[in-house]
Amino acid sequence: MTGDLINIEQLAIELAERLPQPLPISVQLWTGDMVAQYLVMDERYVKEKLLIRPNAPKAIRMYNTGKPRYKASEVIQWAESFQEKRRAA
Numbered sequence: 039m040t041g042d043l044i045n046i047e048q049l050a051i052e053l054a055e056r057l058p059q060p061l062p063i064s065v066q067l068w069t070g071d072m073v074a075q076y077l078v079m080d081e082r083y084v085k086e087k088l089l090i091r092p093n094a095p096k097a098i099r100m101y102n103t104g105k106p107r108y109k110a111s112e113v114i115q116w117a118e119s120f121q122e123k124r125r126a127a
Contacts, residue, residue, distance in 0.1 A: 066109075067098060
């Protein structure tokens with residue numbers, strides 16, 4: 039049994055080393071669908087209603103074509119700007 043545990047641990051280490059590491063949030067670009075997933079909201083509503091508002095993060099379009107992308111860090115900051123303020127006791 040102990041040998042099996044060592045083999046499983048070694049396998050887990052080897053798998054972790056082979057998996058691609060995610061980019062830091064500070065440099066990630068998200069699609070509109072990814073923004074909606076982060077906000078836990080309907081994709082269509084987010085893309086057609088929220089991301090077109092003036093205070094929404096600005097889209098990035100490579101060569102002014104293709105689907106818009108959004109800086110993940112800006113999306114998070116934008117979403118957090120809606121957090122309710124604590125009321126004084």
